[in-house]
Amino acid sequence: MQVQPYVFFNGRCEEALDYYCAKLGAQVTFKMRYKEAPPDPQNQPRPGLEEKIMHASVQMGSTGWMASDGHCDPAVGPMSGFSLSLTADDTASAEKYFNALADGGQVMMPFQPTFWSKGFGMVVDRFGLMWMVTLPEG
Template sequence: MNVKFTPFIMLDGQANEAIRFYEQALGAKVVFKQTFGETPEAADASMTEEAKNRIAHSVLIVGGSELFVSDSEPHLRLERGDQVNICITVKEAAEAERLYDALRSDGKVLSPLQSLYFSPAYGMVTDRFGVTFQIFTERS
């Protein structure tokens, strides 16, 4: 099984500030950054300008490790303490489904496993111990 675990920090409108802080404090290098306004969903006329400016995803390199930083989507209400979660990256949707089903057992689904513009199988779940995981499948 080829699985990659990446720490993922989700904030509520402070992602840009956090990215600048991690660049200075940790020597992080930003290799990818996308706002919600740059995603395919941005065509939705109901998205506010504030929402469009939020960070949908960023990848920072610190030493030899990756760190993901984003702002949460407005509909996803994270509690303080939920801001750091683990992104599990797999290559196949079947593996994503297996992991998602195992982790959601006696847990809580935050986002159903589904195909989205950035992943053929993506979902978010908090397990029975209160640990939040994002399950992400790479595009082939």
């Protein structure tokens, strides 16, 4: 069994993926816009979503995850109830990732040594996605 995160960016998916590619080394391995999907008379996207991302597959290090613009509903509240955990290989990488995610976001816990790791910090990035950046003891 495999469990993968599927993150909905409510209209900011392309911007988020471009940012993660530039700052975290993510790679978009597949991307489909709503206009590229086969027509489905039972489930048509509302007008204005044609250029939005219906589905994307993303690779970050050894982890694959998925993303979408979703339905771009202005009534949808902020993302909540989950966080992505990014484990870095070294101090320089951990600090680089944390600072990139904090740029334009909100630091919930500064990146610092803890009793369980060489470094740990929590941040909600500019897209509303919460991240936990960890540098393990080992």
